[in-house]
Each structure stands twice: as C-alpha cells, then as structure tokens.
Amino acid sequence: MRRRKREELVPYDKTKRVIYVYRRGKKRSAGVVVGGFLLCLGVLCLLYCLFIFLFVRFGSWFFLTWGVGGLALMIWGGLLRGQRTESMPRWLKFCWGLLVAVGLTALVAVEGLILTQFGAEAQPGADYCVILGAQIRENGPSDVLKRRLDRAVVYLRQNPDTQVIVSGCQGSNEPMSEARGMYDYLVAAGIAPERIHLEEASRNTCENLELSGNLLNRQADSVVLVTNNFHMYRALHLAAGAGYEHVQGLSASSYPWTLPNNMLREFMGVVKDFLAGHF
Numbered sequence: 001m002r003r004r005k006r007e008e009l010v011p012y013d014k015t016k017r018v019i020y021v022y023r024r025g026k027k028r029s030a031g032v033v034v035g036g037f038l039l040c041l042g043v044l045c046l047l048y049c050l051f052i053f054l055f056v057r058f059g060s061w062f063f064l065t066w067g068v069g070g071l072a073l074m075i076w077g078g079l080l081r082g083q084r085t086e087s088m089p090r091w092l093k094f095c096w097g098l099l100v101a102v103g104l105t106a107l108v109a110v111e112g113l114i115l116t117q118f119g120a121e122a123q124p125g126a127d128y129c130v131i132l133g134a135q136i137r138e139n140g141p142s143d144v145l146k147r148r149l150d151r152a153v154v155y156l157r158q159n160p161d162t163q164v165i166v167s168g169c170q171g172s173n174e175p176m177s178e179a180r181g182m183y184d185y186l187v188a189a190g191i192a193p194e195r196i197h198l199e200e201a202s203r204n205t206c207e208n209l210e211l212s213g214n215l216l217n218r219q220a221d222s223v224v225l226v227t228n229n230f231h232m233y234r235a236l237h238l239a240a241g242a243g244y245e246h247v248q249g250l251s252a253s254s255y256p257w258t259l260p261n262n263m264l265r266e267f268m269g270v271v272k273d274f275l276a277g278h279f
Contacts, residue, residue, distance in 0.1 A: 035080030038073045045070030048260065056258055059135035059142065059173060062265050110267050117232040120249030122155065126162050127221040129155060129250075132208045132235060133168020133178035141185055143255055144228055149182060151252035152226045153189045162224070164191065165215055167199040167208040205235060205269075206278060209242045222246040228254045230262045234270050237279045 049066035052058065079085050085093070131152050134145035141149060156164055164186065168178025175181075177200040187193055197215050202208045216223065223244055227235045229251040239247045254262060273279055 029083075031080045031083060031085065035077040035082075038077030038080065040077075042070040042073030042077060045073060052258065052261060056255075057137075057142075058258075058261075059171065063261050065264065066261065106271070107267055110270050111263060114230060114233045114263065114266055114270070117236060117249055118229040118251060120229075120232050120236075120251040122224040122248045122250040124159050125222070126159065126224040126248075128216050129159075129162050129164045129224045129226060130209070130212050131164065131166050131182060132205060132225070132227045132231070133166070133182070133202070135171070136168075136174045136176060136178050136181035138175050141181055145178070145182070146185075147228060147252040147254065148226050149185050149189070151250060153186065153191065155224065155226070155250060156186075156191050156195070163195055163197065163216075165197045165199055165212045167202050167212045169201055169203055171203075205231075205238055206242075206273070209235070209239050209244070213242055213244065218243040219245050222248075224248055224250050226250045226252065228252045228262070230254055230259065230266050234266060234273060238273065241278050 045066045049063055049070060052063040052066070056063075129152055131148055134148065135142040136145065140146070152164065156162060166179040166182035166186070168182070170177040170180075177198075179198040179200045183193075183196050183198055186196055199208070199211050199215060202211045223239070223246060225232075225235055225239055225247055227249075232249045232251045236247065236249050
C-alpha cells in the first residue's frame with residue numbers, strides 16, 4: 001500500500017513531461033545558438049570564395065582566405081552545436097575567447113580607419129599625380145587599375161600643368177609592366193606623353209611610393225596620390241612615412257562585390273605595415 005502511494009505522488013506522465021522540458025532547454029543553450037550562427041556564416045564565406053573564383057579574375061590568391069575561414073567557422077560552429085567544447089579546460093576557453101575578442105576589436109577599429117579615407121578629394125594645382133599600380137592583363141588594365149586611371153584622367157584634364165608618375169613593375173602573370181600599361185592607357189585617353197613619367201621597378205605599395213619619390217622633390221612638391229577607396233588610408237600613411245610632406249589623396253571607386261575581400265586584405269596590410277614600422 002505504501003508503495004502504491006509513493007507511485008501516485010509523481011504520476012508517470014508528469015515525470016515524462018518534466019524530463020522533456022529539461023532536454024529542450026539544453027538544446028536551446030547559448031552555445032547551440034552561436035554554433036548555428038557560425039555554421040551559417042561559414043557557409044556564406046565558402047560561397048563568397050566560390051563566387052570570386054568563378055566570376056572575378058583576381059591577380060592574387062588572397063580570396064582563398066574566405067574558403068579557409070569558412071571551413072574554420074563551420075568546424076567551430078559544429079563543435080559548439082554538438083556541445084563538444086564542454087570538456088575543454090576552462091583556461092583554454094578563456095584564452096580562445098580573449099583572442100577572438102581582441103581580433104574582432106582590431107578588425108572593427110582598423111576598418112573604421114580605412115573608411116575615413118574612402119571619399120578622399122584632392123585640391124587642384126598639384127605638381128605631381130602619382131598613380132599606384134595594380135594588375136595589367138592581356139586586354140588592358142584590371143577593373144581596379146582602370147578605376148584609378150579614369151579618376152586620374154579627370155584630374156589631369158582639369159590640371160594641365162600637373163605631371164603624372166605611373167608606378168609598378170611587371171608581375172609573373174602580366175604581359176608588361178604595370179607602369180607601361182598605365183602609360184599606354186593615359187596616352188590613349190589624351191594625356192600628353194611628355195607629362196607621364198614611368199617607374200617600372202616597384203613590387204608593392206611601399207616600393208611604389210619610395211621609388212616614385214625619387215622622381216620628385218618629396219619636401220617641396222605637392223603630390224596627389226591616386227588609388228582605390230579601400231587602399232587610400234594605408235597609401236597616405238605610407239607616403240607620409242616615406243617623406244612626402246605635401247601629399248593628399250584622390251580616391252577611385254571599387255567594384256562592390258569584391259569590396260569585402262579588398263577590405264579584409266587591407267586590414268591585414270595595415271596590421272603588417274604597422275608591425276613593420278612603415279607607419
């Protein structure tokens with residue numbers, strides 16, 4: 001009789017219901033929600049990498065960073081969603097969380113600085129206009145470089161006394177030097193050949209500015225720097241570090257679909273140049 005009364009205190013159906021609610025609560029933990037979000041984000045990164053590979057011709061393989069990052073996010077999200085991280089040591093979780101927090105903070109801060117020069121406009125009457133190089137293809141300048149050149153052409157037409165320096169060497173996947181390709185494009189656009197000076201030895205932005213600076217007076221000449229909006233912040237700081245005392249930017253536009261890739265690349269470029277002491 002006592003046994004029967006105990007059984008009646010907590011009916012079987014009610015016991016089942018309590019266990020059911022408890023299990024649902026665990027499935028909705030923060031880790032599961034974050035894991036699902038990371039899985040979705042990883043898939044988007046992989047799709048973006050595939051989009052660039054199929055529809056955009058880049059001169060570098062940097063876009064593969066999105067594929068690697070996407071796979072990493074999916075693995076991390078899968079571990080969180082499957083609650084496989086619960087057995088990890090607490091100190092390891094703390095270090096990982098701290099690393100992620102510092103990385104995201106640096107990313108937001110640097111991207112904010114890059115955005116400050118997106119709409120850089122130059123004053124008329126500069127002594128020199130320096131166009132930074134980018135990929136040359138068999139059929140002419142890449143989209144990135146063409147935008148720089150078109151922006152420079154407008155300025156040079158409005159300022160006929162301004163000389164122009166085109167800067168960039170020939171890469172392994174280019175039919176000619178970037179400077180030569182820019183020279184041909186400017187001449188075809190109506191810029192007089194005697195106004196154009198070629199610098200054909202530089203391999204990156206630092207060398208663009210250093211070697212172009214040998215063709216002018218860095219302390220006395222006023223210089224307009226032409227590059228794309230996402231690249232302008234770093235270019236201006238590198239120019240200042242190279243001794244250009246009167247430099248201003250003239251931002252060209254960029255292709256919207258590749259802007260996330262270019263912004264991520266610039267973030268890494270800013271961090272690299274800062275650590276190398278170029279700023």
